[in-house]
Amino acid sequence: MHDSELMVRRVLEAGARGFVSKSSAPECLIDAVHAVMAGRRYLSPGLPSQLLQQGVTPAQPLASLTQREFEIFRLLSRGDSPEDCARSLHLSRKTVSNHQSLIKEKLGLCTTAAMAHLALRHGLIQPEVC
Structure with missing residues (x-):
């Protein structure tokens, strides 16, 4: 605008x-x-x-994430629930939820859909074809 x-x-x-x-x-x-x-x-x-x-290179916002946050970001972005992430990473659901909040804050995102969009833009996940 x-x-x-x-x-x-x-x-x-x-x-x-x-x-x-x-x-x-x-x-x-x-x-x-x-x-x-x-x-x-x-x-x-x-x-x-x-x-x-x-402009900032596309990977820079993601570079602010810790390795664990990046791992959770990728899993949530591909559609895994916080419970699924917790199970696969041997963490509590509360820990995953806390990480999810920190990830959104660091990346300036409000929703998991926005996380997925960012992951798609950076080639971290592939779009699903029905």
């Missing part, structure tokens, strides 16, 4: 693969979707391209 350099930089640092300004032509949204789906990054025309180089 906003296209100030600061806003664009913050969005990219948060892990966005592209940015389309509200003032952009509708075709730009289509171009952006195609670019991101092809693994490229995208900025609306008129925004400085160097903003793409200034």
